Structures are given as C-alpha cells and as structure tokens.
Amino acid sequence: MAESFFEFHQRTTQARRSAGKPPAAPSDGHVDGKAPLTVTELTAKITRALITTIPQMISVRGQVSNFKIHVASGHAYFTLKDAVNCIECRMWDRDVQRLKFDPEDGIELVAGGKIGVYGQRGRYQLNVVWLHPIGQGALELAFRQLRLKLESEGLFDPERKKPLPLYPRKIALVTSAQAAALHDMLKVLRRCPWICLMVFAVPVQGDGAAGKIAAALAHLNKFAARLQIDAILLARGGGSLEDLWAFNEEVVARAIAASTIPIITGIGHEVDVSIADLVADHHAHTPTEAAQVAIAQWREAATDIEQFRARLSRAMAAMVQDARQSLRAVERHEIFRRPMDAVHNYRQFLDDRQRALSMAMVSRLHSSQSMLRERSDHIAARFPRFLQALRERISAFDVALQTRMTQRLTRFGRRVAADAARLACHDPRQVLQLRSEDLKAKAHRLERAASLDLQRRYARLTALERQLESISPRNVLERGYTLTYRKQGQVLLKSQQQIKPGDKLVTHFADGQVESVAQDTKQLPLFE
Numbered sequence: 001m002a003e004s005f006f007e008f009h010q011r012t013t014q015a016r017r018s019a020g021k022p023p024a025a026p027s028d029g030h031v032d033g034k035a036p037l038t039v040t041e042l043t044a045k046i047t048r049a050l051i052t053t054i055p056q057m058i059s060v061r062g063q064v065s066n067f068k069i070h071v072a073s074g075h076a077y078f079t080l081k082d083a084v085n086c087i088e089c090r091m092w093d094r095d096v097q098r099l100k101f102d103p104e105d106g107i108e109l110v111a112g113g114k115i116g117v118y119g120q121r122g123r124y125q126l127n128v129v130w131l132h133p134i135g136q137g138a139l140e141l142a143f144r145q146l147r148l149k150l151e152s153e154g155l156f157d158p159e160r161k162k163p164l165p166l167y168p169r170k171i172a173l174v175t176s177a178q179a180a181a182l183h184d185m186l187k188v189l190r191r192c193p194w195i196c197l198m199v200f201a202v203p204v205q206g207d208g209a210a211g212k213i214a215a216a217l218a219h220l221n222k223f224a225a226r227l228q229i230d231a232i233l234l235a236r237g238g239g240s241l242e243d244l245w246a247f248n249e250e251v252v253a254r255a256i257a258a259s260t261i262p263i264i265t266g267i268g269h270e271v272d273v274s275i276a277d278l279v280a281d282h283h284a285h286t287p288t289e290a291a292q293v294a295i296a297q298w299r300e301a302a303t304d305i306e307q308f309r310a311r312l313s314r315a316m317a318a319m320v321q322d323a324r325q326s327l328r329a330v331e332r333h334e335i336f337r338r339p340m341d342a343v344h345n346y347r348q349f350l351d352d353r354q355r356a357l358s359m360a361m362v363s364r365l366h367s368s369q370s371m372l373r374e375r376s377d378h379i380a381a382r383f384p385r386f387l388q389a390l391r392e393r394i395s396a397f398d399v400a401l402q403t404r405m406t407q408r409l410t411r412f413g414r415r416v417a418a419d420a421a422r423l424a425c426h427d428p429r430q431v432l433q434l435r436s437e438d439l440k441a442k443a444h445r446l447e448r449a450a451s452l453d454l455q456r457r458y459a460r461l462t463a464l465e466r467q468l469e470s471i472s473p474r475n476v477l478e479r480g481y482t483l484t485y486r487k488q489g490q491v492l493l494k495s496q497q498q499i500k501p502g503d504k505l506v507t508h509f510a511d512g513q514v515e516s517v518a519q520d521t522k523q524l525p526l527f528e
Contacts (some may be wrong), residue, residue, distance in 0.1 A: 040119065047117045059112045060087065060126060061134070067103050068098065078103065079125065080111055088115075088125040095129055096356045107134045113304040143241075143248055146275055150250075155257050161281045162262045168230035170196040172261075174216050177201035181266070181287035188291035192298045195232050198229070203246075204236040210249035217255040217263070224261055231294055232259065234276065235266035235287035256280055266290025309471070336428055343420050350412060361405075470492040477510035484508075487515065 062080030069076050074093030079086050089111060091521065100154060103109070113128040175182050177199065202216045203209040213234070220229060232254070236247070246252065247267050256263050256279045265280040266287040277283040284290035297304075330336060343357070370392065424430070469475065473483070484493045487504040499505070503518045 091128040165230045172198040174200045176204045181237045184288045185291040209246035214251045214255035232263045238269040247276040253279045
C-alpha cells in the first residue's frame with residue numbers, strides 16, 4: 001500500500017530530529033558490530049577510495065607556491081593553489097631533471113600526476129609527473145630564464161669574448177656527421193685547401209645531445225696545445241625550437257664560455273638565436289656564414305699582400321729617393337768638394353795658436369826674467385848662496401818646460417798627420433778611382449764571358465752545319481744517286497706508277513741534268 005502524505009511527513013520529521021542529536025558512544029568501542037580500525041588501516045582505505053574513484057592520471061591547474069628542491073634527494077615539493085583551496089605536491093628527482101624550465105613561485109601552470117596519500121603526515125597530495133606553464137611554452141620560459149641568468153653573470157658581455165684568429169691554420173668542426181651543415185661548411189672551407197680541418201661528430205638534437213656537445217668542447221680545449229686548434233665552428237641546420245634545444249642548455253653555454261679557443265656558432269637559420277649564439281665569440285646566422293667568417297681574412301689575403309707589396313715598394317722608392325737626395329746634398333757640401341781646405345784651415349789655426357803661445361811664453365818669460373833679475377839683485381846682495389840655488393832650479397824648470405812644449409807640439413803634429421791620412425782615405429777622388437777599377441774588372445769579366453759564349457755558339461753552329469751538309473741532296477747525288485722530276489710541274493717522281501708514257505722527264509746528276517721521254521714498256525721497240 002502506498003505511503004500517504006502524512007505518514008511521509010511524520011517519518012521525515014522524526015529522521016531530522018534523530019539526525020540533529022549526537023550519536024551515543026558505544027560502550028565497547030564497536031560501531032555496527034565492527035571492531036575499530038587502526039590508523040594504517042584507515043589510511044589504506046582512504047588510499048583505495050581515492051585510487052578507485054579518481055582517474056589514475058589527472059591534470060590540475062593552479063598557481064605555484066613554496067617551490068623547493070630537497071638538496072640531498074633532488075625531489076621537489078610545492079603547493080598548487082587557487083583563490084579558495086590548495087593541494088600539496090611532490091615531484092621525484094627524475095621528473096625534475098626532465099623539466100625544461102625552473103618553476104617559480106607565482107607561476108600559473110598545469111600539473112599532471114597521480115593522487116596519493118602520505119600516511120606519515122596524514123594528508124593527501126598530488127604526485128606530479130610533468131609541469132606545463134600556462135600562457136607560454138615550457139621551452140620559451142626556460143629560454144627566457146636561462147638567458148636572464150647568464151646575462152646577469154656577464155656571459156654575454158662583449159668584453160669577455162675572444163678575438164677571432166685572422167689567419168687560422170687548423171679549424172675544428174663540431175657538428176653531426178650526417179647534417180647538411182657539415183657539407184655546407186666544407187663547401188666553403190675547400191676554397192682554402194691549406195687549412196687543416198678536424199671534424200668532431202656529435203649529436204645535435206635529442207636527449208643527451210647537450211652533454212655530448214659540452215664534452216666535445218671540453219675535450220678540444222683540454223688538448224688545445226697538442227692539437228694546435230685556432231678556432232672551433234659549432235653549427236647545425238635549421239629546425240624547430242625543440243630541435244635546436246640542445247644549444248639552449250646551460251651545460252653547452254658554460255662549455256662555450258670556458259673555452260680558451262675562439263668559437264664561432266652557426267646554428268639554424270637567420271631568425272634563430274640560441275643561448276650558444278649569445279655566449280659564443282662570434283654569432284653567424286647560418287653554418288655557411290660561420291665558415292665564411294672563419295676564412296674571411298684568408299679570402300682577402302691576396303689583396304692584402306698586393307697592397308702591402310705596393311706600399312712597401314712606394315716606401316722603398318721614397319727611402320731610396322731620400323737617400324739619393326741626401327747623398328747629393330753631401331756631395332755638394334764644401335768639405336767634400338775641397339776636403340784639403342779644412343786641413344789647411346786647421347794647419348793655419350795651429351800656426352796661429354803656436355805663434356800666440358810663443359809670443360805669450362816669450363812675454364811671460366821676459367817679464368819673469370826682469371822680475372827675477374830684480375829679485376836676484378836684491379837677494380844677491382843679502383843671500384848669495386840662496387840665489388845660486390834658485391838660479392839652478394830656474395834653469396832646470398826652463399829645460400823641462402822646453403822639453404814638454406816640444407813633446408806637445410810633436411803630438412799635435414802627429415794628430416794632424418793622422419787626420420790628414422783619414423781624410424785622404426775618404427777623398428771622393430780615391431773612391432771614384434776604386435769604383436772605376438772595379439767597373440773595369442767587371443767589364444773585363446763580362447767581355448771574357450761574352451767571348452766564351454760566342455765561341456760556344458760558333459762551335460755549335462759549325463757542328464750543325466756539318467750535320468746539315470752530311471744529309472744535303474748534293475752530297476747524296478755525288479754518291480751516284482739521281483733525282484727525276486716530271487718536267488711539267490716539276491714533280492719529284494718517287495715511284496714508277498707516277499710515270500705515264502710520253503711524259504717528259506728531267507734527271508738531275510751531281511754534275512748536271514738530262515731530259516728524256518718515257519716510253520711504254522709494253523710496246524715493242526721499233527729499232528733494236
């Protein structure tokens with residue numbers, strides 16, 4: 001029988017009243033006849049309920065907060081929140097290492113993972129497997145973060161970049177052996193076959209490519225002194241951001257910055273700019289341009305050498321012209337035109353000085369003698385013995401003075417003679433005489449060499465004349481041979497087939513010629 005409205009109202013009212021009252025605690029701890037659960041059992045039930053009711057993989061959108069990476073384990077812990085609620089998140093270290101960007105507090109992103117329960121703390125959490133930022137790609141965000149980080153460290157500063165070698169002799173190509181970039185670079189570098197090339201094959205995309213590129217650069221720098229590498233070309237062809245991502249890794253940027261060898265990058269197309277390009281010593285837009293930059297000075301070497309040769313020739317010509325003008329000025333100098341004038345002037349100067357010195361000495365001697373006589377008369381009257389001793393000393397002094405003056409005049413004479421001899425050695429007339437003798441000797445050697453050469457040529461001509469004479473037709477005729485010509489056209493006959501009956505023939509002997517007419521050998525002779 002169907003329940004009436006009043007019965008239904010009464011039942012629901014009683015149910016609401018009973019629900020408002022707190023349930024009475026059981027006396028034995030059992031609920032509905034069941035024993036109480038342990039905390040572990042309850043946690044396991046909650047975990048099973050979450051696993052069975054929530055899909056295995058879910059994606060959650062929220063804002064990152066309190067993002068931290070455990071130093072020892074490398075696991076990441078953070079919170080995803082929205083305007084009302086939040087959820088704790090955990091990410092294992094292997095998943096953290098696969099991230100292309102660094103999650104920061106305040107970034108809104110989508111996290112993918114599984115719901116789990118952390119029993120030790122009694123809370124549920126999201127075990128994150130992947131993260132994807134909202135509004136921009138993970139690679140773009142990672143590129144921007146790494147660029148700001150390296151730029152703040154000064155890795156992009158032009159001051160720290162090394163100058164490129166002007167004329168490299170050995171270049172290392174770091175790229176994939178199967179890449180088209182290698183063939184593009186080799187096509188350009190073949191223009192300079194004297195450059196030694198080393199190809200260091202590495203993968204240029206995919207997992208692990210960045211580490212191998214960095215290892216290759218480190219290896220080349222480790223053995224730089226032994227290998228004597230002047231420059232490194234790091235290149236690959238174009239592609240998407242994912243394909244070029246190996247060149248946006250921090251490990252590659254650090255390896256380029258640490259390189260002691262200048263590095264030229266040519267990665268992708270003209271619009272592509274990677275972190276490696278920003279750190280490299282020179283950024284070329286394509287692999288072909290990178291190779292052209294490396295050998296730019298070699299391509300201009302011929303022009304530079306020609307310019308240097310022209311400038312050197314002009315400088316040498318100017319120096320020779322200056323030297324000739326200086327030589328002419330020296331030759332026109334008075335002392336070289338009349339070198340003995342200086343000697344005569346010095347001799348006259350010495351004569352003047354000698355006369356002046358003699359006059360001064362005589363005057364001094366006369367004054368001294370007059371003073372000495374006065375003193376001697378005065379002293380003679382008072383000290384006869386002392387005067388005699390003084391006279392002897394004066395005589396000795398006079399003899400010594402005359403001896404020294406004679407020696408000094410002799411030294412001056414020797415010096416004048418030596419100067420005159422040295423000046424005579426540089427006399428232009430003597431130099432001209434030496435040059436004339438040298439020229440005569442060279443002319444004699446040239447004449448003798450020309451005579452010998454003429455004799456050799458004459459002997460060779462005589463030998464050739466003998467050879468020609470030995471094979472001349474006249475000598476052949478003198479040995480008994482003849483030459484027969486057809487009179488008409490003067491055709492030399494070499495075979496019987498060339499003769500027709502009735503032809504007029506001319507036979508040449510050594511001492512003349514005979515004319516004859518050819519007869520038909522098949523016709524019987526008329527007269528025998």
